[in-house]
Amino acid sequence: MKRVTKPQNLMKIGELAERTGVSHRTIHYYERLGLLKPHEREGAGYRYFDDEAAQRLEKIGALKKIGLSLDEIATVIDLYFEDPTGIRGKRRVLEILKCQLDETDNKLTELGRFRSDIETNIAKIESLIQQSKR
Amino acid sequence: MKRVTKPQNLMKIGELAERTGVSHRTIHYYERLGLLKPHEREGAGYRYFDDEAAQRLEKIGALKKIGLSLDEIATVIDLYFEDPTGIRGKRRVLEILKCQLDETDNKLTELGRFRSDIETNIAKIESLIQQSKR
């Protein structure tokens, strides 16, 4: 029988680490930076995480890969998981987002340029290799 | 009268730094990593750079912005400035380039996703601000 309303699939740090491939060290670190907020348990002081924590870690990884610093991630990560109705300082957040949109567009342009440079270079080198073969 | 064949517009580190906005400390650092090769002068041991050095610094900046490490940049920067005929280890370089092409495509996808997430969030927050205004 599954509880539909709130799964509350709580896990300890070890399981979260294994499931996400993020080391428990790193999870501790992210918590200190405010990227992750486990529900702490009274008893032993162990951290308990829900599924959202795993999703957060995934998202953090994706954002890191595209070049955001952990600090920058901290400013937007909640948008993915919190009801935006509750966000305080909406104007400020809006500004940040607009900056990020611009930056992202720049990165996209630059990355596209880089991509075609790589293709050009691959073609060049491949033809050189061909030539040297005969 | 302009010399067409070889401008050889040599400058010292200070000018290069000023022209590119990269500090002289950083230029020294990049040189140690092999990203830049000034023609050293016999006399006082001062470094002298040509215009290519400035272009290299631009390119390095662009590549950094899209998430390459200085080490990675070192493996490709010469492709932009050297005649590829002279590149040694063509096969190896080719492999690296192909990996980078894949990675770049992944980044492009991820970055596109991020971009549309930002747009969605901007729209959400904007409508919230509108609502709270009336």
Added chain:
DNA sequence: TCAAAACCTACACTTGACGTGAGGTTTTAT
């Protein structure tokens, strides 16, 4: 001509993003 500005080397410090290890408590499996 001589002091300030620019350059040199070399080493230490900083910051971001983790990792390691010690020393101790709590769970869990036998």
Added chain:
DNA sequence: ATAAAACCTCACGTCAAGTGTAGGTTTTGA
């Protein structure tokens, strides 16, 4: 009931990418 496994905090270590500082030489411009 007890040892191994998992957890905790705390403090130091590491690597990348620089920045800062010291102590000395060379250029340059008033």
